[in-house]
Amino acid sequence: MNPDSSLACPVMVDVQSMRDDRRIPIKKVGVKGVRYPITVLDRANTIQHTTATVNLYVDLPHDFKGTHMSRFIEVFNEHRRDLSMPRFLAMLDELRSNLDAEKAFADVHFPYFIEKSAPVSGQKGMMSYDCSYEGHVSGSEREFWVSVAVPVQTVCPCSKAISDYGAHNQRGLVKARVKLGPFFWIEDLVSIVEKAASSDVYTLLKREDEKYVTEHSFDKPMFVEDVVREVYVGLLGIGSFPRFSVEAENFESIHNHSAYACVEYDAAVVAPAG
Secondary structure (H helix, E strand, O other): OOOOHHHOOOOOOOHHHOEOOOOOOEEEEEEEEEEEEEEEEEOOOEEEEEEEEEEEEEEEOOOEOOOOHHHHHHHHHHHOOOOOHHHHHHHHHHHHHHOOOOOEEEEEEEEEEEEEEOOOOOOEEEEEEEEEEEEEEOOOOEEEEEEEEEEEEEEOHHHHHHOOOOOOEEEEEEEEEEEOOOOOOHHHHHHHHHHHOOEEOOOOOOHHHHHHHHHHHHOOOOOHHHHHHHHHHHHHHHOOOOEEEEEEEEEOOOOOOEEEEEEEEEOOOOOOOO
16 A cells, blocks of 8 residues: 555655765865763773864865764764774774765764872772863875873972972973874873872872872972973884874962973984984
């Protein structure tokens, strides 16, 4: 029996696929600020569930009127349960294919949680680290970056050297950003950064822990310049990253400004002698 013609769905016009005559290509078009649950690899627990802010784009030729925004979410939803580093690039390949694009871009920002024990009492608390995956693919390029921002504490070497007692200290933030090379865990990057500072910071400390952190930090004063150089050396020790950068910002306790330092590494350029 033929269906009632009055109930048949009308043919819908695909406006996005219409031609555009202004001859202006668009470098990036897509969705931005999507909040979505994702799953990432976790060294201690195999996987970790977290919530990401996601930006997804493709390029658009000059003769295409628009892109199909819903397809970005369709593709990302299929990959959100396995956003390991290799799968991230596979997701971008799928975006290119589904949207008939030459290039696809994505950056995914998420908090990563690590259980951390206080140095003396052993009390446990969860530390949060802001991380991101960024990448793009085309017919000739495949690029993927991982970054992690690690809060630290530093004691000023100059303050310690010139003061009769004490020294000023401050909390800082160190961002390590590496281009995909050898396999590594996010925990590896966090550990390298924390070892480069005067002290880690913690979510939970008892009095005996505070005493240890205070004295340990005082015995290891570090400028921002010291921190970025130490992280640089640590990253070289992991393996052959094609490129990386390290930024350190100290939120100064006795100045109304921050202290800042940055180093970069490019394997294509001769590295300074170690």
